[in-house]
Amino acid sequence: MVIEPLDAGDDEAMKAWHDTFLASHRRGRPYATPLMRQELQARFTADLETERHLAYTGVVDGSPVAVGMCYLPMRDNLEQAFVEVHTHPDSRGRGHGTAMLDHLEQVARDHGRTVLVGEVSYPYESPADGAGTPSVDFAMGRGYTFGLANVQRVLELPADEGLLRDLVSAAEPHHGEYTFRQFTGAVPGDLVDSFAAIIGTLLTEAPTGEIEHEPEVFDVARIRADEKVFAASGRTKFTTVALDAEGEVAAYSELVLPKYDPGRVYQWGTLARPQDRGHRLGLATKARNLLWAQPHLGSATLVTFNAEVNSHMVGVNELMGFRPVERVGEFQKRL
Numbered sequence: 086m087v088i089e090p091l092d093a094g095d096d097e098a099m100k101a102w103h104d105t106f107l108a109s110h111r112r113g114r115p116y117a118t119p120l121m122r123q124e125l126q127a128r129f130t131a132d133l134e135t136e137r138h139l140a141y142t143g144v145v146d147g148s149p150v151a152v153g154m155c156y157l158p159m160r161d162n163l164e165q166a167f168v169e170v171h172t173h174p175d176s177r178g179r180g181h182g183t184a185m186l187d188h189l190e191q192v193a194r195d196h197g198r199t200v201l202v203g204e205v206s207y208p209y210e211s212p213a214d215g216a217g218t219p220s221v222d223f224a225m226g227r228g229y230t231f232g233l234a235n236v237q238r239v240l241e242l243p244a245d246e247g248l249l250r251d252l253v254s255a256a257e258p259h260h261g262e263y264t265f266r267q268f269t270g271a272v273p274g275d276l277v278d279s280f281a282a283i284i285g286t287l288l289t290e291a292p293t294g295e296i297e298h299e300p301e302v303f304d305v306a307r308i309r310a311d312e313k314v315f316a317a318s319g320r321t322k323f324t325t326v327a328l329d330a331e332g333e334v335a336a337y338s339e340l341v342l343p344k345y346d347p348g349r350v351y352q353w354g355t356l357a358r359p360q361d362r363g364h365r366l367g368l369a370t371k372a373r374n375l376l377w378a379q380p381h382l383g384s385a386t387l388v389t390f391n392a393e394v395n396s397h398m399v400g401v402n403e404l405m406g407f408r409p410v411e412r413v414g415e416f417q418k419r420l
Contacts, residue, residue, distance in 0.1 A: 086150060086181050088188050091140040093129035102142050105149040109171035114206065116239060116410045118388055121345035127317040135160050135307050139192060143185050150176035153185040155192045160302040164200045166193035186227060194420060201418040202296060203229065206411055209236070213393060215414045229416040232295035233392055236399075238407035240387040242350065243379055245406065252372040252404060256365035263327045263335060263366065267377050270322060271312050277305050279333035280326065284308075287354045296415050319344030323381070325374035327357070327366045336366035338374045342382060350382050352389035355398065368401045375405070 091102050103122040110119035120128075129138050136159055143151035156167040168189045172182040193201055207218040213234040215221035225231075272280050285303035315322065320343050327336040336357035342350055357366040375387075390413060391398050 086143045086145050086184055088141050088143050088153075088185065091129070091142050091152075093126050093140060098142070099126050099129075101149050102140065102152050105142075105152045105173045106171050108173050108175075109152075112174040114411065116237060116386075116388070117206070118237070118349070118351070121319075121343065123345045124318040124320065124343065127314050127319075131310075131314045131317075133159075133310055133314070135302075135310070141185065141188060141192075143181050145176070145181075149173070150179075151181040151185045153189045155189045157193075157196055157198065158301075160307075162299050162301070164198060165298075166196065166198035166201055168193065168201050168203045170203075182223065183227070190418075190420065199420050200297060201229070201420065202232075203416050205414050205416060206237075207414065209409050209411050211412060213412065213414075215412060221414065221416075224416050227418075229418045230295070231414055232417045233415040234394070235390050235413040235415065236393050236409050237388065237390050237411040237413055238402055238409050239389075240402075240405060240407045242382055242385045242387050244375060244387070246376060246379070248406065249372045249376040249379075252368060253376065256369040256372070260327065260364040260366055260369060262330060263361075263364065265325060265327055265370070265373060267323070267325045267374070269324075270316075272308060272324070275332070276326065276328075276334055277308055280337065281305060281308055283334050283337060283356060283358055284354065286358075287356050296417055321381075322353075323374060323378035325370045325377065327361070327370055329361065335361040336370050338367070338370035340374055340378050340382075340387075342378075348385050350385045350387045352387055355401075367398060368404070371401060372405065 092098050099122060103125065107119055110117045129140055137157040139155045141153045142149050151172040154169040158165060170182050170185045190201060203224065205215060205220045205224050207215040207220060211218050214231040281303040285301045320341050323340040325338050326334045329335045338355040339353035340350060341353055355367050355371045389402060389407060391402065
């Protein structure tokens with residue numbers, strides 16, 4: 086197998102790369118959530134100061150058999166590289182995945198990274214750490230250790246509006262001093278500073294298990310740059326925020342509607358600042374956001390991921406009617 090850098094600006098090369106990526110993701114996984122070609126192309130071709138996405142194609146006899154990605158944060162978590170490998174189902178068991186992973190690890194070394202992080206999906210019925218499943222055995226056989234168990238949950242839309250209204254009403258007595266605001270797309274200028282402050286803590290405020298993370302560095306410039314990439318990817322974001330007495334963002338929840346992934350909607354982050362917890366703001370923003378956005382979402386499957394130990398948010402999801410369908414483990418390796 087010959088490994089070549091992907092020229093993501095070449096539509097034909099990008100399509101061939103993504104066909105392999107998609108086939109690997111979807112084999113035997115009815116609830117797989119692969120990014121679409123247009124979404125990845127927007128990421129790969131973006132010129133961002135905050136992150137780098139390096140993608141590679143493994144070729145045999147002129148055809149892609151494996152693909153890989155190496156994501157490098159450039160302003161925080163500078164020891165880390167996030168790696169992802171996918172082998173076409175028709176080409177598995179021939180060492181292509183191993184060769185691609187070896188290549189990505191060398192790329193990480195070349196960029197001075199010493200901690201590798203990756204995700205592995207496996208059936209919900211499996212052990213929390215995925216022990217005994219082929220993908221986990223592959224990762225652990227190459228020196229990766231289990232760090233955190235996540236569960237993927239889904240909710241078929243449209244959701245029960247009566248239930249959502251009841252959840253909003255039940256939470257209201259606990260946060261009378263807060264106000265709520267909703268927006269589609271870009272963060273309004275008067276909220277962007279406090280929104281940046283809270284979103285930068287999501288990586289560390291959510292459970293991380295044994296995975297080592299630093300808070301992310303977010304500012305207005307980064308948010309605006311990310312919004313341009315997001316728009317280019319064809320995704321629309323619906324956001325509900327809770328504001329404190331000073332008008333700063335105390336909690337938020339986001340939903341994402343993808344143009345190129347019909348039938349899917351994604352529940353992104355939901356978080357309250359530590360000093361604002363205990364007021365049911367997570368439930369309030371999440372239920373309000375879905376209730377508000379639902380007329381724009383159509384019939385679709387709403388997908389979310391949570392750490393299994395995050396009992397509070399798991400409880401919120403269960404109240405809203407989400408059900409578990411798959412596990413996603415996070416694994417780490419020190420070089």
